[in-house]
Amino acid sequence: MRATTPLFTATIIATLLPTAARAAEPTPGTVLAAYTVLAPNRQGATVAIARAIVQGAESPCPRLIPVTGPGSAVATTARNNPDPANFPIRVCEAIVTASMQVDGSRQRVPGLPRKAGAVSVVGDSGCKPADQDGCRLGSKAWPFQQIAHSAAAAKPDLVVHMGDYNYRGTPGQVSINGVRQPVYDAGDNTGSVSCQLAGPYHGQNSQGSADPDRWQDWWLDLFQPAADLLAAAPWVVARGNHELCSRAGPGWFYLLDPGSDLAGVETGQAVCPAAESSEPLVFGAPYRIDLPGLALLVVDSANACDQGELHQAHFDQQFREVQRLLGNSPDPALVALVSHRPLSAVRKADASTAPGDSDRSGAYAIIDQTLQRAYRKYPLPRPVDLVLSGHMHRFQAIGFSRASQAPYPDQLVVGNSGVSLAHNHPAKPFSLPIDGLTGSGFGLSKFGYMEIAPGGKHGWKGTLRNPAGKPLASCEGGKGATKTGPCTPKK
Template identity: 30%
Template sequence: MSRRFALVLVVIGLLAGAITAPMLLDRARETPATSEAANARPAMWPHPKPTPTPTPSPGAPKNGEAWGWTQLTPRGTVIRWATTELPAGVCPTVNYTYQGMRTGHQMVFVSGPFGTQFPTTVCRLPVPDGATNAVVQSTTTNARIINPANLQLPLARWQAAGRPRPNSIVAIGDAGCEVRFTNPALDQNCSHDWPFQPLSINAAALSRPELVIEAGDYVYREQPQAANDATPGCDMQGQAADWDCLVKDFFRPAAALLGQAPFIFARGNHEVCTPGIGRGAEWFRYLHTVLFSNNQCFTYPDTPTQPVQINAGTLHFVLMDTSSATPGNDFVLDPQEVPLWRRAFDQVNALAANNPTQDYFLISHKPLWMVQAASSTTVTWTNPTLEKSISQTALTALAPNIRLVISGHEHLYQLLGFNSSRPPQLTVGSSGSELNTAPDDSKVLGKVVDNQPVRKSISQDVHGYLLLRDQGQWHLTFHDTSGSKLGPECTLSNGATKRLTCV
């Protein structure tokens, strides 16, 4: 090989590298980074590529309604947009400030209308850490009504303040108005006895969270036509899984919180794929960490339902899809399901090993340890199948840096603490739906679940939300729908022993 020819090859190689590097960087941005858990968790699916979308015609009449909100996802902060405006396919521009520069960014088209069930254009926009002041450009949308009305979309305030993690988190769950297929005598009066909207307003104004966790189960209108606040689009049998019912049961009453802070959304058992009763396709179109279209729906262990890690600075969340766990009976051990969920908890622990010195919260719609009822001699626990699955993992427990478990599903508030390496279980299924009767806490203390006695039990059958505050240690309080603190304030100790002190 001549020296001149070798030099040519070197130049060609350098040019190829210059071209390939950006391509690889773009690909890395579109595909989630693999973690140390890669051997336990299948690689995630590719992200949709950005595609240009049309802009509104000047002078076009305003029509339809748009909803914008912010989510934390495994890929970081993402602004979401769903609009019924016509013409369909238009994605607006969002202005935000980043590294001292204020620029506009057109959102990326994800999906268009799907019949009458989903009459929406859905768009997304990833936002870099440290960005501030995200505002929708009103001239880039035809929507007549825009939510939030001030066009401002909340971003991560802790990053702008130079703090390592959020210092205030609100957790809610099971918030919709309950209108049942069976026992209509137990239906809620959605016009007068459904407290989710005032809860949202007061939690946003008084607790001012920097992050909101929604523990799942969004729409409870199994018979929309039977609700006493039925409106067109959510007033006929068969519309329970339609966009209008999601707006009515979640987006509209949650508007104050959606305008206050980014959300993390868990999937509940009302969002399963079962035809006729599940809203799984709706979940994957609007609320999942990565959005799908064409009525796609997945069930664990399908790849899109694997546990994922979501970061809020140095605070990390593992989002675990337990929507399909123990569909027959939450209170009976199902040995056939144990290997499936053991694998899921091994994945959870592998994710927590990514940052072993930092705090993780596990979010699972179905509680891992929870008391439905208690007497002097016996306790009714939920969920023994998930509990057994944890005990059969490689660690025989949850990873030591998982500090809390946050769940919903059971319609009450309950805190269970073990004063051991096991994390406290917080159940927050109390934000709107018909409530269950809380157990007698005095009869729960000392009862043993999976070889550990309960040392703290605080239960409330009152509508409300959980507030977590970071003051060097995590402080936990339950608040009713007016925003008033109800019951003691508990402090979670740092260190290997997760001790709760409540006053």
């Protein structure tokens, strides 16, 4: 049995207290969360940005103190708060190399990892209260806290989150000046197969919205349940469609996005434009994270329509930039593309499936059309070994025959770490044509997370685990696909 950390135990105890006992707002200056995100600097090297969230939008930023050794304390700088009324907190940050402690608290921030021998992958971890037992911490209907604890207990070198962190605060419809309106979601939550943004832009953060993005929802869906995993290792974060500017985008750019105004960081902090502006959307630029034995190419696919051609030009440009990032870099042991929306995955076909977007049998719809078109237009100068994604609220693994000169990489969809599961995946191991290639794999609708170990010669091994850490499937890539794809379910 894995050891229980004090932080995990304290959180469990807190959930058992009467509501009145835990309703009091923390004292200004209280450190609520501490974590580290990885980002590139202007020279292309990877840096670790340590962040601390403190109660009170005007609270002073704390120092970071070395955990061991005689090193100097590091001052932190406040990020630009997009909405102090709905985010009554201050996010403070600094670049660090080693693990540090946040002054005045017991919270620690991880430093820059020296290796990437063990990677924990989670995705789609937030909760829908109406569907998931009210989103109680520790509930079997929403096991993200247990997943975070189990993943942290394995002491990963790196955590990769595939996006969609906040569901309870991102409804599909909102009241704007008293009128219910659908929220723009890049083709999701509609029956449209064309993914067209019809009519005016409506979102949670539109003027007159009764349900804007709020800190409390981020706290409840991510920072409270994930405390163990935030402390365990630095994170690489993908932006999901629930982090669009029409949804939880303000919180995403304030709390998680690796853009920062700290000196040397490649991209400055972004903010969501007003929903009523002529350009209300943000398309983050791809970037590369380099660690010993591993390179991650991170693509912002939040606005990439599962079907249709909306925003196609933006994603063509993204893959043109991925070409450059991959072509101008050293050759590490494993290259993985990180994208919330899958490059290649399948779901059950339905009335919304456009002609030509299904397999030959017509049983399965193939996504993501937008990313596939961009991938074909800008083929990569050398192979990517693995694509890591979420979005589909299940686990899915697909491998491709290596007979082609430019095959699709192995695809893992890790979208099963918290949100209510979808059950329209292929129920048994399958094989079907995708873009002229034969894709083989299987899907699983069980909560869990993925552990991946990069290997030599662009290989990798992985284990899909349930919330308690028990294996659900074993996976391996880099040596050619089998008839059931890169993963085999545990019997």
